[in-house]
Amino acid sequence: MQRPLNAGGFRDAARRALPKALFEYIDRGTEDENALRCLRNSLDSITLVPRVLTGHPQRELRTEILGETTAMPLVVAPTALAGLVSHNGEIKLARAAARMGIPVCISTQSITTIEEIRAGAPGASLWFQLYMWKDRNLSRALLERVEKAGVTTLVVTADTPTSPKREYNHRNGFSIPIKYSLRLGLDVALHPRWLCGVLLRYLLETGMPTYGHYPQEFRSAVTRLSIAEAVRLENLLNWDDIHQLRRWWKGKLVIKGVLGVHDAHLAKTAGADGIVVSAHGARNLDIAPAPIDVLSGIADAVGHDLDVLADSGVKRGSDVLKYIANGARSVMIGRLPLWGLATNGEAGAEDLLAMLRDEIDVTLTMLGLQQPSECHTALQRTRLTPQRSGTKSKFAEQGS
Ligand SMILES: Cc1cc2nc3c(=O)[nH]c(=O)nc-3n(C[C@H](O)[C@H](O)[C@H](O)COP(=O)(O)O)c2cc1C
Numbered sequence: 001m002q003r004p005l006n007a008g009g010f011r012d013a014a015r016r017a018l019p020k021a022l023f024e025y026i027d028r029g030t031e032d033e034n035a036l037r038c039l040r041n042s043l044d045s046i047t048l049v050p051r052v053l054t055g056h057p058q059r060e061l062r063t064e065i066l067g068e069t070t071a072m073p074l075v076v077a078p079t080a081l082a083g084l085v086s087h088n089g090e091i092k093l094a095r096a097a098a099r100m101g102i103p104v105c106i107s108t109q110s111i112t113t114i115e116e117i118r119a120g121a122p123g124a125s126l127w128f129q130l131y132m133w134k135d136r137n138l139s140r141a142l143l144e145r146v147e148k149a150g151v152t153t154l155v156v157t158a159d160t161p162t163s164p165k166r167e168y169n170h171r172n173g174f175s176i177p178i179k180y181s182l183r184l185g186l187d188v189a190l191h192p193r194w195l196c197g198v199l200l201r202y203l204l205e206t207g208m209p210t211y212g213h214y215p216q217e218f219r220s221a222v223t224r225l226s227i228a229e230a231v232r233l234e235n236l237l238n239w240d241d242i243h244q245l246r247r248w249w250k251g252k253l254v255i256k257g258v259l260g261v262h263d264a265h266l267a268k269t270a271g272a273d274g275i276v277v278s279a280h281g282a283r284n285l286d287i288a289p290a291p292i293d294v295l296s297g298i299a300d301a302v303g304h305d306l307d308v309l310a311d312s313g314v315k316r317g318s319d320v321l322k323y324i325a326n327g328a329r330s331v332m333i334g335r336l337p338l339w340g341l342a343t344n345g346e347a348g349a350e351d352l353l354a355m356l357r358d359e360i361d362v363t364l365t366m367l368g369l370q371q372p373s374e375c376h377t378a379l380q381r382t383r384l385t386p387q388r389s390g391t392k393s394k395f396a397e398q399g400s
Contacts, residue, residue, distance in 0.1 A: 010352055026079075043315075070103060089338075134231070158237065265301065276332060278309075278311045292313075
């Protein structure tokens with residue numbers, strides 16, 4: 001099959017390959033999708049000024065992040081249910097990331113367990129994302145498994161104190177438990193490649209997919225509701241929990257979902273090694289700022305003490321460089337690897353990552369720079385689009 005030319009092409013191919021309910025679960029935002037539009041507008045409004053005649057023969061994309069050297073400044077973000085996009089999707093993502101020399105962060109809500117992913121992708125740099133359960137002892141036991149699987153970096157998601165209001169999921173019947181309806185049945189039937197290659201294959205080989213990390217006694221198929229209080233996501237998570245996690249977890253600790261300077265300082269005080277300045281892909285809070293708009297203030301405040309990552313809205317290699325220009329050391333990508341996976345499994349995910357690497361390289365060359373970390377020198381400190389009246393410069397500190 002012909003490789004799509006850009007992320008938009010991969011997304012189009014994924015739209016064709018996946019049932020609409022699954023495609024929209026990945027693609028869309030929350031409520032009125034204002035935050036989603038804001039992400040794109042903010043990224044599009046940033047320009048970088050090239051240096052000319054610098055004559056660098058070669059770029060150096062290697063990056064140090066949380067004590068690791070990665071081949072480029074990218075990390076595959078944690079995405080729940082990635083294993084529904086392709087059979088054993090989480091293992092395929094881990095293999096593709098390993099071949100491209102970047103880490104992959106596995107979600108607490110993956111279908112495949114961290115042990116299975118380690119066995120399927122022995123050379124991968126695996127990070128793990130934690131959604132804390134109500135029963136802390138169960139979460140602690142999970143962390144012991146995660147550590148045994150050779151995970152070095154734990155990413156604690158801090159921006160999901162409740163379930164977001166994603167109305168399209170309700171309309172499509174895509175919720176946990178999945179609601180059977182004629183509409184959903186037709187949607188699945190109209191995507192026979194996914195039906196046979198993913199769903200039926202799971203049903204024949206291992207049964208209806210479950211959240212793999214949930215303890216056996218609480219595990220239920222994604223079509224049924226797990227009502228057990230013990231494994232409900234902790235909605236009361238607070239900074240004391242992070243201090244406690246710091247005592248439990250000896251590896252690198254990262255707080256994901258920080259959007260304000262004050263919280264970045266609290267993360268540092270709690271002993272975190274890094275933060276992800278993230279709006280959860282504009283999937284949670286529809287009035288959240290675009291991370292790119294608050295990033296430089298946060299990076300200026302804590303960037304000397306913490307490794308600052310950022311995510312949300314990346315479609316191009318140039319978006320990655322815009323995040324780095326504003327102070328991120330590395331960038332997480334959520335939807336894009338899933339589009340690659342949906343398009344052509346493991347090879348598709350790898351193609352997508354290779355395409356992004358090439359785009360980063362071309363953009364860096366055009367900028368006359370050698371390394372992504374030099375991009376801050378190219379930052380154009382005015383916006384292309386006019387400021388809304390009453391708003392401060394995006395470089396002013398926000399939210400704290
Ligand atoms: C389908 C999907 C599932 C996600 N699941 C999780 C999750 O389980 N834990 C988490 O911390 N973030 C989750 N995220 C958010 C991503 O980790 C990341 O912050 C976001 O996707 C970045 O934006 P982007 O998709 O525009 O790159 C999910 C995102 C998507 C698209």
